[in-house]
Amino acid sequence: MQTAILGKKIGMTSLFTATGEHIPVTVVEAGPCPIVLKRTEDKDGYKAIQIGFGQTTEKRTNKPMMGQFNKAGIDPKKVLREFRDVATEYNVGDTITVEAFTKGDRVHVSGTSKGRGFAGVMRRHNFKGVGMATHGQKNRQRHPGSIGMSSDPSRVLKGMRMGGQMGNKKTTTRNLEIVEVIPDKNIILVKGSVPGAPNSLLEIVKQ
Numbered sequence: 001m002q003t004a005i006l007g008k009k010i011g012m013t014s015l016f017t018a019t020g021e022h023i024p025v026t027v028v029e030a031g032p033c034p035i036v037l038k039r040t041e042d043k044d045g046y047k048a049i050q051i052g053f054g055q056t057t058e059k060r061t062n063k064p065m066m067g068q069f070n071k072a073g074i075d076p077k078k079v080l081r082e083f084r085d086v087a088t089e090y091n092v093g094d095t096i097t098v099e100a101f102t103k104g105d106r107v108h109v110s111g112t113s114k115g116r117g118f119a120g121v122m123r124r125h126n127f128k129g130v131g132m133a134t135h136g137q138k139n140r141q142r143h144p145g146s147i148g149m150s151s152d153p154s155r156v157l158k159g160m161r162m163g164g165q166m167g168n169k170k171t172t173t174r175n176l177e178i179v180e181v182i183p184d185k186n187i188i189l190v191k192g193s194v195p196g197a198p199n200s201l202l203e204i205v206k207q
Contacts, residue, residue, distance in 0.1 A: 003100045003206040004083040005030045006053035007188065009111065011198050015179060015189070025179050025189040028109075028202055032186065033096045034074045039082070048084040051096060052077025053201075079201060086205075098181050098188050101206055105178045110203040111196035115168030120144075125161040171195040175207075 007030030015023045037050035056078040058066060069076045072092050090096070101107070121127040121144040129141045144163070147156055173194050180189040194202060 002083070002086045003096070004049075004051065004081075004086050005096050005098070005100065005204050006033050006051060006079060006081055007031065007202045007204055008054075009194060009196050009198055009200050009202050010187075012193065023179060023191055024193070025191055026194045028188045028190060028194070028204065029186055030101075030188050030202075030204060031095070031097045034072070034077070035090050035092050035094045035096070036068060036072050036074065036077065036080060037082075038090070038092050046084060048082050049086055049090055050080055050082045052080050054078030081203060083203075083205065097183065098186055099183050101178055101181055101188060101204075103178055103180060105206050106175050107178060107190065108172055108174045108205045108207065109176055109190060109194040110170060110172040110205075111194060111200055113167045113169055113171045113195045114197050116166035118163065119166035120163040121161060124163060124166045127161075 007028040010027040010029055012024060012026050015025055017023065031053070033051040033053050035049050036052045039046055039048040039050070041047055052069075052074065054077060056076050058076055061069070061076040066076060074093065116123075120142060122129060122142050127144060130143070130145060144161075147160055147162070149155065149157070173192070176194070177191040178188060179191050181187070182189075188204070190204075196202060
């Protein structure tokens with residue numbers, strides 16, 4: 001079964017192995033994440049656990065959520081996420097820490113990618129442009145070119161690659177390797193890069 005934890009991206013660094021191999025890693029501060037709610041097949045129709053991450057105050061928490069935290073016997077949390085198909089041995093009030101992960105585990109890491117604002121087709125979709133400025137072209141090198149169609153269907157089809165908002169979407173990088181776990185500092189070192197800017201929220205799921 002899967003194991004899931006929430007974390008905060010700290011940044012990137014690199015490690016050297018005993019054989020001198022250079023490994024780029026992402027430093028993630030993960031957990032501790034208490035179990036706030038547990039879904040069951042009988043009551044909810046599916047199995048899942050809801051975990052919390054990050055500290056907040058009672059003043060910033062509404063009454064329904066505060067009741068849920070009080071029922072679970074934990075302090076209010078800033079972020080809640082629900083995960084299906086995770087290990088069912090957890091109960092409400094239990095805490096998931098980085099010790100649930102070990103060196104060599106494979107994980108999927110999800111986060112919100114960096115927002116790039118409005119981007120044109122060359123940056124957003126890797127268009128090559130129109131090449132040499134021949135036949136009287138003027139300032140068209142980085143433009144997408146014609147997108148029109150004939151009288152049938154006489155419209156632009158959905159999904160046409162054009163300029164627009166780039167980034168700022170939930171993205172998952174799959175099958176990353178955990179290089180090191182530092183329990184006393186709640187740190188996980190993941191090989192390679194993961195989505196998001198520093199201090200952004202990450203969801204880490206062990207397969």
